[in-house]
Amino acid sequence: MRNDVRERRERHDLSQADLAAxxxxxxxxxxxxxxERYDPSLELAFKLAAFFDCRVEDLFHPSLDADAVDRAVRE
Numbered sequence: 001m002r003n004d005v006r007e008r009r010e011r012h013d014l015s016q017a018d019l020a021a022x023x024x025x026x027x028x029x030x031x032x033x034x035x036e037r038y039d040p041s042l043e044l045a046f047k048l049a050a051f052f053d054c055r056v057e058d059l060f061h062p063s064l065d066a067d068a069v070d071r072a073v074r075e
Contacts, residue, residue, distance in 0.1 A: 002061040006034040008052045023047040 009019050009030075016030040025044060032038035033048075040048065040060075049056045 001039050002036060002063065003033060004059055004061075005030070005048060008054075008059070009034075012052075019048075019051070022051055 005019075009016070014022075015027075016034070017027045020027045020030045023044065024047070029038065029040075029044075033040055045056050045060060049059050052059060
């Protein structure tokens with residue numbers, strides 16, 4: 001899932017460690033999210049969005065396959 005965490009963190013002039021402390025996770029977790037190697041839990045996604053004063057969907061951008069979404073809705 002694509003995200004704008006790094007861009008927003010840098011705009012706020014924060015280190016990964018600063019952001020991690022603010023949302024109560026490790027710096028490695030923030031690094032993994034920024035590198036798109038880890039999708040955060042729903043709770044963490046909401047914490048990050050609250051920290052940056054935005055909506056979750058403004059911060060995270062899932063790659064949705066329209067056909068897969070249609071199949072899931074029908075099931």
